[in-house]
Amino acid sequence: MGGSGQQKSIGKYIKAAASPSVVFFTLPWLMAILVMGTLAQKYLGLYEAQKSFFSGWVLWLGPVPLPGSYLTIGAISLALLAKFLLYSPWKKHQAGIIITHLGVLVLLLGGLL
Numbered sequence: 001m002g003g004s005g006q007q008k009s010i011g012k013y014i015k016a017a018a019s020p021s022v023v024f025f026t027l028p029w030l031m032a033i034l035v036m037g038t039l040a041q042k043y044l045g046l047y048e049a050q051k052s053f054f055s056g057w058v059l060w061l062g063p064v065p066l067p068g069s070y071l072t073i074g075a076i077s078l079a080l081l082a083k084f085l086l087y088s089p090w091k092k093h094q095a096g097i098i099i100t101h102l103g104v105l106v107l108l109l110g111g112l113l
Contacts, residue, residue: 018082022075030072033059070112077108 016022037053044052053059056068067075084101088094 014082014086017079018087019079020083022079026072026075026079029067030069030076033069033072073108073112077105077112080105080108 033053037049040053041049054069057070059066059068080101084098084105088098088101090098
């Protein structure tokens with residue numbers, strides 16, 4: 001009996017992870033990291049800026065820890081994967097949408113690696 005309540009709560013988390021609002025709020029942050037890292041290359045150099053802004057789980061802006069690029073790309077990839085596998089309409093006439101989402105997912109996972 002306890003399992004069905006736990007399954008419902010897991011289902012709520014999966015549905016929340018597949019929500020388009022995850023991408024809506026994380027994509028601008030990823031763009032901000034990209035701009036900050038690009039501008040920082042002038043002052044820090046290419047490799048130090050890459051290490052600081054693009055190759056970390058946490059981005060430190062002074063004493064404030066913020067989600068880094070790996071965490072942000074991981075959140076977007078997880079949201080897209082959940083949406084793709086569980087909530088996509090797998091119909092023949094929507095094959096273009098499925099292929100497009102699969103392509104974006106492959107690109108994100110490649111960027112994460």
